[in-house]
Amino acid sequence: MNEPRLRFGIVGAGMAGILSAIKLKEAGLDDITVYEKADRVGGTWRENTYPGLSCDVPSHLYSYSFDLNPDWSHLFSPGAEIQAYFERIAGEHDLLRCIRFSDEVVSCEFTGGRWHLATASGHRDEVDVVIAATGVLHHPKYPEIDGLDSFGGPTFHSARWDHSIPLAGRRVGIIGTGSTAVQIVSAIVDEVDNLSLFQRTAQWILPQANPAYSEEEREAFRREPQVMADLHENLSKLFADGFANAVVDAESPQMKLLEEACRANLEQNVHDPDLRDKLRPDYRAACKRLIISPDFYEAIAKPNAELVTEGIEAIVPDGVRTRDGRLHELDVLVLATGFKVDAFMRPMAITGRNGRGLDEAWRDRPQAYLSISIPGFPNLFMLNGPNGPVGNFSLIEVAELQFGYIMQLIDCIRSGRCREISASASALEAFEAEREEAAKGTVWMTGCRSWYLDDRGIPAVWPWTFDRFRAEMSAPDISDYELVS
Numbered sequence: 001m002n003e004p005r006l007r008f009g010i011v012g013a014g015m016a017g018i019l020s021a022i023k024l025k026e027a028g029l030d031d032i033t034v035y036e037k038a039d040r041v042g043g044t045w046r047e048n049t050y051p052g053l054s055c056d057v058p059s060h061l062y063s064y065s066f067d068l069n070p071d072w073s074h075l076f077s078p079g080a081e082i083q084a085y086f087e088r089i090a091g092e093h094d095l096l097r098c099i100r101f102s103d104e105v106v107s108c109e110f111t112g113g114r115w116h117l118a119t120a121s122g123h124r125d126e127v128d129v130v131i132a133a134t135g136v137l138h139h140p141k142y143p144e145i146d147g148l149d150s151f152g153g154p155t156f157h158s159a160r161w162d163h164s165i166p167l168a169g170r171r172v173g174i175i176g177t178g179s180t181a182v183q184i185v186s187a188i189v190d191e192v193d194n195l196s197l198f199q200r201t202a203q204w205i206l207p208q209a210n211p212a213y214s215e216e217e218r219e220a221f222r223r224e225p226q227v228m229a230d231l232h233e234n235l236s237k238l239f240a241d242g243f244a245n246a247v248v249d250a251e252s253p254q255m256k257l258l259e260e261a262c263r264a265n266l267e268q269n270v271h272d273p274d275l276r277d278k279l280r281p282d283y284r285a286a287c288k289r290l291i292i293s294p295d296f297y298e299a300i301a302k303p304n305a306e307l308v309t310e311g312i313e314a315i316v317p318d319g320v321r322t323r324d325g326r327l328h329e330l331d332v333l334v335l336a337t338g339f340k341v342d343a344f345m346r347p348m349a350i351t352g353r354n355g356r357g358l359d360e361a362w363r364d365r366p367q368a369y370l371s372i373s374i375p376g377f378p379n380l381f382m383l384n385g386p387n388g389p390v391g392n393f394s395l396i397e398v399a400e401l402q403f404g405y406i407m408q409l410i411d412c413i414r415s416g417r418c419r420e421i422s423a424s425a426s427a428l429e430a431f432e433a434e435r436e437e438a439a440k441g442t443v444w445m446t447g448c449r450s451w452y453l454d455d456r457g458i459p460a461v462w463p464w465t466f467d468r469f470r471a472e473m474s475a476p477d478i479s480d481y482e483l484v485s
C-alpha cells in the first residue's frame, strides 16, 4: 500500500515548534507549515527580554540533544544567547522557508478527516496532523489591583519589557517575587536610584553560582563533542535524580537536602534580622517553583533596595500605596506577575470531532492524555501540554521525549494502520484519576499558593518521577487510543 502523503501544521515556532519541524523533516515528512504569530522564531526567549534574563536550567542541558552548543558562555547562559541559539538552529535546519511568520492561527476545525486552519490574515490551510507547540508561560497575567491604569509613569509586564525606558537614576517598583522578579532585581539594583520590591509571598532561594566557560573549555567542547554529550547526559541524570524525583516525594532525602540548602542560604546570607524574617517563607522549599539565584539576597539587602511586605492597596498616579497608608513614590512600575497558565493553545478556536469545541472539552480545566492527546481531537498532538512535567528541569528534554512518542502515533497514520488517532476518553479518565492521587504526595501540595495548582488546589503537573516519564514516552500503549480507519 502506498504511504499517504501527510501534511502537517505546526502552531508556534518556539523551542517545541522548531524541534517538531526538524524531527518531521528528518523522518522524511516535509510537507510542513509552521505558523508563527510573531516575526521571529524563539517563543518565550523572543518575548522575554528583561534585564537579568537567563534560564535556570544549565545551558548544556537546555539544548537540543542532537544540536549541542559548544559556545555557551555560562553555566546558565543569558536569554539573548538562548534566543540566538534557536535562530541559528532554525536557519541551519533550513526551517525558515516553511515558517509562515506574522500569521496567527485563529481557528482549527476537524472536518472530513482533516484539520482546517484559518489565520488572522485570512489564509486557509488543510492539514492531516496539527502539532500544538504553543508554549506554557505565554500569556502575561496582569494583577487585579485597584488603579493599575492610573500610574503616571511607564508600566509594563516583565514579558513585555520596554527597553525605551531608561532606568538609571530612577525609582523603580517591581510587583512579584517569582523567578522573573528575582532575576530583574539582581540585574538592575545597581543601576536604579531606588528599587521597591513588592512581595506578597516570600520565596525560597537555592544558591547557585553561574560561572563562565573559559575559551579553553569551549574549545574542548568543539574539539570533542562527546565531552558535551556526556555533560548533557550527566546533567540530565543529575536533574532527574536530584530534583525531578525529589519534588514528587515530599519526604524524600533529596527533598530534605534541597530544603536545608535553601534554609542555610537564607540564614547565612541575609545578615539583617528584620529583612531575614521578611524573606522567610512559611511553607516548604520547592512547594512553589524553586528559585535559583546566586545573588538575590545580596541585591535586596543593598541600601537603595527595599522589600515591601505590606499588602498593596492601590496603584496611584505617583506610585503604589500600601495598606498601611504609605505611598511608595515611583517613576517606573514593572509587573513581574507571571502568566495565565491554563490557556495553552487558546485563544485559538479549536473544534474537534462532531463540532465539539476545546473550551467545552476543557470546561472544567485543561486535560490531555499524558499531556499529549485529547479524546475527540484526532491527529492533534500537544507539546508541553497540560499536566506534563514542568518545573526546574529542561523543557527541551521534555519536548524531545514527547515528540519521540508523538512520532510513533504519527507512524500509525503513516503506515496506514489508521487515518485518525486520539486518546480514548477512558484512558484520559484513568490517567487523570491516577495523576490526581499521586499529586497528593508531592511537595507542591504541602501548603502554598503557586501557578502549579489548578482551581481545586491539585498540581496540574506530572506527579511521578522523571524516569517514569521517560519510560512512558518510550512507546505508546496503542490500546489507550481510538483508531479510525
Ligand code: N01
Pocket (backbone or CB within 6 Å): 054, 055, 056, 057, 137, 143, 144, 145, 158, 175, 176, 177, 178, 179, 180, 181, 183, 198, 199, 200, 201, 289, 312, 336, 337, 338, 339, 391, 449, 451
Ligand atoms: O511568575 P510567577 P514569574 N499582587 O507566577 C506575584 C518561569 N521562569 O514570571 O507568590 C501582588 O512565578 C506573585 O505573588 P504570590 C518559571 O517556570 C523561569 O516570576 O502569588 N503580587 C508572585 O510573586 C517560573 O516559575 C525563569 O503571592 C502578585 C509573582 O507575582 C515561571 O516562569 C525565569 C499579584 C508571579 O510569580 C513564572 O515566573 C523566569 C498581585 N495582585 C521565569 N499577582 C528561569 O528559568 C501576582 N503576584 C530563571
